Amino acid sequence: xxxxxxxxxxxxxxxxxxxxxxxxxxxxxxxxxxxxxxxxxxxxxxxxxxxxxxxxxxxxxxxxxxxxxxxxxxxxxxxxxxxxxxxxxxxxxxxxxxxxxxxxxxxxxxxxxxxxxxxxxxxxxxxxxxxxxxxxxxxxxxxxxxxxxxxxxxxxxxxxxxxxxxxxxxxxxxxxxxxxxxxxxxxxxxxxxxxxxxxxxxxxxxxxxxxxxxxxxxxxxxxxxxx
Numbered sequence: 001x002x003x004x005x006x007x008x009x010x011x012x013x014x015x016x017x018x019x020x021x022x023x024x025x026x027x028x029x030x031x032x033x034x035x036x037x038x039x040x041x042x043x044x045x046x047x048x049x050x051x052x053x054x055x056x057x058x059x060x061x062x063x064x065x066x067x068x069x070x071x072x073x074x075x076x077x078x079x080x081x082x083x084x085x086x087x088x089x090x091x092x093x094x095x096x097x098x099x100x101x102x103x104x105x106x107x108x109x110x111x112x113x114x115x116x117x118x119x120x121x122x123x124x125x126x127x128x129x130x131x132x133x134x135x136x137x138x139x140x141x142x143x144x145x146x147x148x149x150x151x152x153x154x155x156x157x158x159x160x161x162x163x164x165x166x167x168x169x170x171x172x173x174x175x176x177x178x179x180x181x182x183x184x185x186x187x188x189x190x191x192x193x194x195x196x197x198x199x200x201x202x203x204x205x206x207x208x209x210x211x212x213x214x215x216x217x218x219x220x221x222x223x224x225x226x227x
Contacts, residue, residue, distance in 0.1 A: 037063060101129065125157065155177070
């Protein structure tokens, strides 16, 4: 019976050798931007006298290159840099905008604003125009509409894939213009530009207004009796 293989955890990133784990007999040690060759024992004594760590940074050199630093502080700063890089990293997505050959002006404007918003947030836009019925007999109308949209968005996006007809549809891809200042993407569940605490403000005020209305207005039967 074949043995079942389990997926092992991904290997941890290789960490440099430090202090007593360094085994090369001679080391090129960098201290205050100055390099000097020491024996292993001499380098360890220098690091110990400074209250710091001996860290091997280039083990493949001859002799291996080491630095005398605070390794705990170094690891903390490296972790912090990685977190900042991950935080500022932008994941490009492809959003889709669908058009029709005989689209009304107000609908076109809505589609244009949607495409503009996608580009301003750093995403690519796939523009799809689909023909129905006899609309396919006038493909030039679709091409004209694609050119119009690309022209209207030229300050924010560039054509990455030119409009191309494929059967009953035309497809074009726009990408954010190089150098375009991107907007921060809204958090999930929030609309673009909505501030913290704004969501649900209308629904919170509605019960209060209804309650106040019930206090101010008397039932019709009660007003007749009073008269």
